Each structure stands twice: as C-alpha cells, then as structure tokens.
Amino acid sequence: MKRNNRNNRFKLLVVLLVLTLLLCGCWDVKEINLRTPPLLIGLAKGTQDEYRVTLYAPITQKGKTETRIITDKGNSISSVLQQMQTNSDDALDYTQVQFVVIQNNLAENEVEMDKLVRLLMDIEQLPTKSLVAITDEDIEQMLSNIKKVSGTHATSIQDFFNKGQWAPEVSSTRIWELYRSLNSYTKDINIPIVASSKDTILRFEGSAIFKKEKMVGRINPRENLLVNLFHHRNATGEIESIDSAGMIVKxxxxxxxxxxxxxxxxxxxxxxxKVQSIERKEGMTDQQIQAELEKLIEKQFSKIFEQAQKNKSDIFGFGQHFRNQIPYQKLKNWRDEYYPNLKVNFQVHVSHI
Incomplete structure (x- = not known):
C-alpha cells in the first residue's frame, strides 16, 4: 500500500513538472486584442535636451478600427518608448512598426542623427526593415492631418511607399540601409522627404542627401528618379514632359x-x-522629341553630380564600382582622394515604341 502511495505521489510530481514547463512558455503572453501595435513612430527634438516621440496606432474596439495618436517626451528616445509601454492601457508592440518619421530639427543635427540611427538598430523590438522618412512639418500636426484624410485606413501610409511602377520617383530607405551607410566608404544614401496633404495621405517632396550621418543637400522628385535608376530601380510608368511633348516611359x-x-x-x-508619346506639338517629329529629352536628362544629371561631388557625397554609388580596382586600405579614402577627381561620361539614348 505504501509503495502504491509512493508511486502515485511520484506520478503527480511528474505531471506538475510538465505543467510547469508548459506554463513557462506562455504565462506572460498577451492576447492579440490586448496589444497596441503602432504603425508609425514620429521622432522630434524638443526644447534643450528633450525629445518628443509620437505613435500612430490603429486600435480595434468592438469591431471598429480607430486611429490613436499618442505623444510623450523625455530626456532620451529609448526612455520615452519604455515610458510609453509602462503607461499604456494595453501592451505596446513595437515589432509591428513599419514607418519611422524624423522631424527636420533632429535630422539636420549631425550628432543627434548619428545617435538616432544607432539607437534604431539597437532597439530589439523595432524591425530594421521599417521605412525611414524626414518631414519639415511638426510631427503631431502631420499625423493629425493624415488621420483626417485616411480615416480608419491607417495602413494607407504603408501603401504610399509600395506603388511600384506607378511612382518610380519615390524612393524608400530602411533602417538597416541607413545604418549601413554610416559605415560605408563608397556609398551614401538618400532619405525621402514627406509632408501631409489636404487630399492625399502624404506628399512626396524629394529626398535628403546624407553623407554618413550629415545631411548635405536635397533633391526634388524628378532628380530623385534619376538617382533611383543608379540603385537598380526602373523608370517604367514615369511621365516625362518637355516643351514640345509629353511622354510615358515604357x-x-x-x-x-x-x-x-x-x-x-x-x-x-x-x-x-523607351518612350511613348501621349501628346506633342504639331509638326514635332520623334527624332526632335528624343533629342530634346536626351539633352534635358543629361543636364539634370550634370547638375546633381556637380553638387554631390562638391559635397563629397557619392549619392549615385559610383565608389561601389571601384571596390575591386582600389586596394581596400585606400578605398576608405574614396570620398576625399578619388571621388573629387572622378570623371563621368553620362549619355542618354531615347527611342520611341
């Protein structure tokens, strides 16, 4: 009888141990309806050493989706994000963030931008594939305007950067790409500049050119299209307008x-x-239109390259093509010793289909 009791106690102990192991894996799991997954994080510099963090989060309650804008401030971005998690009614889940918007008062500060990029890479919950953009607007006002336009369709912000061939001039930059540019000897990066609009979710205003962590210039959307071509993007779908005609790039x-x-x-x-004319002035031939467009694009390239070379910012990534031709120890001097002397023969050939 004692042996049976001993066996029963042993079996009960084993069962309790198994249940304990199962409990360790899920006791702190939050149900999905108790999580708040921000779609966007806005970052700005406040007064003196203060930072402002704004979250744009779609909230589903009783079958309805609403958008909530949450703002907090503190002496560091990481502490504010933690503070927001602590004070939130639900569990803030930063793993779903798809977009990081940086206000210009932070982006134009070289020291602050360097710290910020490294922080974004270090935050474990934040996906490094999240898109990054810059705005000249106040972050909170910008998100309020977006909320008025988008209503409950919060994911429309994400759709803005996934139009593919419908808007080839729009560029996209991810956190990991921004971090990589800090450590690159031969390639700089462009970050899209956006603003809110009365009729649409966002308005693309071109790109900011960064040489490592320093903003050295800006380019407009048309110029940004040209830069995109050097980063393996296609111009298909772009509408080109010249004095004599309007064309679509096929x-x-x-x-x-x-x-x-x-x-x-x-x-x-x-x-x-390869282009297709959609309108033209009377009497203009294909050859005349092609020659005019070729001259225009070549002139645009010369303007951007001249400015980039002056700033020693290799926005076109030309240095990448010399990684096998320049010894590694000298490659780190690409921007200062080689790039200022770089000669580029850029030719455009346009044909009609």
Whole structure:
C-alpha cells in the first residue's frame, strides 16, 4: 500500500513538472486584442535636451478600427518608448512598426542623427526593415492631418511607399540601409522627404542627401528618379514632359562601366529609355522629341553630380564600382582622394515604341 502511495505521489510530481514547463512558455503572453501595435513612430527634438516621440496606432474596439495618436517626451528616445509601454492601457508592440518619421530639427543635427540611427538598430523590438522618412512639418500636426484624410485606413501610409511602377520617383530607405551607410566608404544614401496633404495621405517632396550621418543637400522628385535608376530601380510608368511633348516611359535600362587611368577613376553610363508619346506639338517629329529629352536628362544629371561631388557625397554609388580596382586600405579614402577627381561620361539614348 505504501509503495502504491509512493508511486502515485511520484506520478503527480511528474505531471506538475510538465505543467510547469508548459506554463513557462506562455504565462506572460498577451492576447492579440490586448496589444497596441503602432504603425508609425514620429521622432522630434524638443526644447534643450528633450525629445518628443509620437505613435500612430490603429486600435480595434468592438469591431471598429480607430486611429490613436499618442505623444510623450523625455530626456532620451529609448526612455520615452519604455515610458510609453509602462503607461499604456494595453501592451505596446513595437515589432509591428513599419514607418519611422524624423522631424527636420533632429535630422539636420549631425550628432543627434548619428545617435538616432544607432539607437534604431539597437532597439530589439523595432524591425530594421521599417521605412525611414524626414518631414519639415511638426510631427503631431502631420499625423493629425493624415488621420483626417485616411480615416480608419491607417495602413494607407504603408501603401504610399509600395506603388511600384506607378511612382518610380519615390524612393524608400530602411533602417538597416541607413545604418549601413554610416559605415560605408563608397556609398551614401538618400532619405525621402514627406509632408501631409489636404487630399492625399502624404506628399512626396524629394529626398535628403546624407553623407554618413550629415545631411548635405536635397533633391526634388524628378532628380530623385534619376538617382533611383543608379540603385537598380526602373523608370517604367514615369511621365516625362518637355516643351514640345509629353511622354510615358515604357522601359529603361542603365549600363555602367568603370575604369582607372593613372589613379583617376572614370565611369561611362549609358541610359536607354523607351518612350511613348501621349501628346506633342504639331509638326514635332520623334527624332526632335528624343533629342530634346536626351539633352534635358543629361543636364539634370550634370547638375546633381556637380553638387554631390562638391559635397563629397557619392549619392549615385559610383565608389561601389571601384571596390575591386582600389586596394581596400585606400578605398576608405574614396570620398576625399578619388571621388573629387572622378570623371563621368553620362549619355542618354531615347527611342520611341
């Protein structure tokens, strides 16, 4: 009888241990309806050493989806994010953040931008694939305007950057790409600039050019399209307008060939565009339209490249093409020693279909 009691106690102990192990894996799990997953995080510099963090989160209650805008402030961004989690009614889940907007008063500060990029990479919950953008507007006012336009369709912000060939001039930059640019010797990065609009979710206003953590210039949407082509984007769907005609780009391709001549880097670029005219002035031939468009694009490139070379910012990523031609120890001097002497032969060839 004692042996049976002993066996029963042993079996009961085993069962309790198994249940305890199962409990360890899920005791602190929050039900999905008790989580608040912000879609967007807005970051801005406040007064003196203060930072402002704003969350844009879709909330589902009783079968209805509403958008909530939450703002807090503190002496560091990480402490504010933690403070928001502590004070939130539900569990704030930063793993679903898809968009980070940085106000210009923070983005234009070189020291602050360097700290911010490294912080965004260090926050474990924050996906490094989240998109990054800059705005000249007050973050809270911008999100309030978006809320008025979007209503309950909070994911419309995400859709803005996923239009594909419908808007080839729009660029997208992710957190990990921004971090990579801090440590790159041969490639700089452009971050899209956005603003709210009365009739649409967002308005694309071009891109900010960053040399590592320093903003060195801005380009408009048309110029940004040209930069996108050098980053393996296609111009298909772009509407091109010149004095004599309007065209739609049906296909594009860019060939780049690099060489070194007496330690002087040379690059030849051949941009091929296939276009279809959608309107033209009377009497204008295909050849005249093609020549006018070729001249216009080549002039645009010269303007952007001249400014980028002056700022020593390799926004086109030309240095990437010399990684096998320049010794690694010298490659880190690309921006200061090689890039200022870079010669680029950029030619555009337009044809009608």
């Amino acid at each position: 296909n594009s391709s860019l060939r780049i060939k690099s060489s070194m001549k007496k330690d002087e880097p040379l690059v030849s670029c051949d941009l091929q565009l």
